[in-house]
Amino acid sequence: MTTPFLGRAIIIGGSIGGTLAAAAIADHFREVVLIERDELPTEPVFRKGVPQGAHFHALLAAGRAAMDSLLPGFSDHAFEMGAVRLDSAQDVMRLDRVGWSPRFESGLEFLMASRPLIEKALRDKAAELDGVQYRSGVEVAGLIGADGRVTGVRTTNGEELSADLVIDASGRFSESPTWLQALGYPTPREEVVNAHWGYSSTFLEVPEDWDPGFQALALTAFGDGALTPESASRAMAMWVVEGERRWILTAQGSAGDHPPRTEEKLRDFISSIGVPELDKALSQVTFPEKISMWRDTRSRLRDFAGQPERPECFLAIGDAWMGFNPVYGQGMTAAALEASDLRTELAAHLTERTDELTGLAGRYYAKADALIKYCWTSSNTLDHRIPGVEYTVDGVAQEVDPTSSDFSDRLAAYMALDPERYVRYRETTQLLRSPEWLAGDEIVDAVRERWDELGKAVVPR
Template identity: 35%
Template sequence: MGYRSHGVVIGSGIAGLLAARILVNYFQRVTIVERDKLPEQPKPRPGVPQANQSHGILVRGQRILEQLFPGLGRELTAAGAVPLDWIGDTLYGSPDGVYPRFPSDLITTSCSRSLLEWMIRRRVAAYEGVEFRDQCQVQQLLTDGTKVTGVRFSSSESLTAHLILDATGRNSSLPRWLKSLGYPAPQETVVNADLGYTTRWYQRPQSGPDWQQLFLLPKAPHYNRCGVVYPVEDNRWGVSLYGFGKDDPPTDEAGFLGFARSLPSPLIYEAIKSAKPLTPVYSYRGTQNRWRHYEQLDQLPEGLLVFGDGFCAFNPYYGQGITAAAEGALILDQCFQKLGGKITGLTRVFHKKLTRRLTGYWLSTTLRDRPWLTTSEGRPRKMNPLMSFYFQRLGELTLSSPEVYGTFTEVLHWVKSPMSLFRPRILMKVLHL
């Protein structure tokens, strides 16, 4: 890019920060515009209300973050984050039993979302040419009819740009901005499992159970309630309870504990019943899978990219959003390299490539949500009977075979392709050969 080139990122959530990390490779100046006042310390802020909720990161996501910010895992650990082996340190239980535990290399550093975002923000801010403009809410895009030229904050204030990247999250106003400029808004696919998501933070007991992290899984069609206990910095536990299909966990003390007690296993209830609560119970709705199909629009202004939850937001129960944003960052880098750093053609190529990367995960996530859907909107097609048999048998084997369970966990963490669930050794086990 030329000496005067300027990239603007709207939104300083995790997706915006990861995008900015790539833009610094190609732009002289990168400005990140954020409506919130950005806190000096790792603290939740109003623009990301989900920061009070539990956030795990998939292994693939953590590995990409480490690639983008070498040493980040070490810094997080120094700040109190807890290194976690997703098989060795994690007790997974389902109504069918308990999954195997053994040491693995599926390790992440477990921390609050606020700490992770704050650490990444510090690393991005250290790059030359990067500027954060907080307490600035973008109201509209500026274009010259074919390409973007900037963003407008108010009737008197704007910022010029050669590239604009929208990272304003699930509730992005970009479709509205585009419409008001005469461009088509993207079609949306929404798949809503009506998940109620609640989290309360507790003091982590000094002598605790023999697991670091505990998951109690749902099982369709009868067990729609589930939960997690996971460790974060400052010796805290994040405890989240979930109910699929409009079964929202209550937010009062007795109701929250009662919901924990109603799970098929008493383990979460036992863990928290005498632990010291540090916060109220926070509740979050609006957890649907939502894909805004920018990849189908041929007429977007050149130089406009959409990133993170504003492009594709997953049901947060599966913990994939940060990893999807991290994949987007790698794809953005690849696109710039392919186009020799040019902006012309980038919009189309980027959205298409991102779509190719995320489509498989979208299909598997919406299929996992399928049993809980209460409307036909966006309903994914049923798996064919052969596949359905295969996955049912595979699911049974995950309880008894460490090899199958290990591969399955790698696939869930986006480390291995779903095709590895069909490799000969696993195929033979599933088919009893």
């Protein structure tokens, strides 16, 4: 039986989450309209609606695989535009609380590119899909609903657009809780974790034949046991993006210790971390472009999956559902995996109910919620050890346990002891492998048995 085509779907937001959602549902709708507040550029350049776009972005292996599945040819197109291939272990130097990560050929390939290039490559491929269209320069002001369903959207210019399905992909500043409340529905439970991170980023120009010994370098904030007193709250990353001589540098500071905007002060900030390999590499590069800053790095989870009452024919995806502290690099990948789940659940749903979408949102949330909760827990466990971190539920302050990362720190140290085990661990952090094995008795018992020994490894070296 051929799945019947539905009418129109409206996606609020034309960025990465929205584009992937369009790819996920395009086979089942005659028309998929992405409404984007910004004027979408024809080239891979920054735009106002993506304030984090000037900073480094990590596309995890699972995210890239999902994007290639949703939009075949995405990776090839991105490489044609200048994206770079890296081996996740061989080409990347990582220094964290358990020291330098092992380096060897792992077969786990990164696609390295700037956020604007990734977004443009996805839009290019989505524009090839039948029925998919972008309407840029249009802002959604609210939802239209009737009889327990969302039936369309209203724009700021007074236009009303009907739809069989509405997807909120409007990002970190989504107004969907307010819109749902206006239709008489309760707002989802909202958790916020704020470790007061701040970013400063710029593109670098590197010399010809420059070889710092890596193609990507990432240093985390160490907390206790840091290399220097200043580096306890500081982190950074730099890696190649488009072309061999175009790199990006992002300096990060937590607990309100934010990196500065001027080149001289930014170099001093990074030098204070106390890593000679980094100082040597930066001494040979120039800062030809302006330094961009970003300060709103809160993690926020709206529990749409647990919402006791919701309208049919409306769902959220990407940062509109959960916006990550971007220091952990999970956002784009989570959006891609959510879109994959949406495609799977929509196809299965339509085989059961033909053209009826009642219940789709519930089964989509149920499918994707385990991934969302894993990413939420793994990133915020690390933020909980940052001094002054704030955690609220529906605006009410909650207690934070700074020792909640003790096990994860020792787990990372244990994984680094064996190359085969480390590859499996990297596959898990890249969301290619289910994290369930990390909670199995074999792993947990091994970490517990070597608790003190592994604890001694939880210092930078």
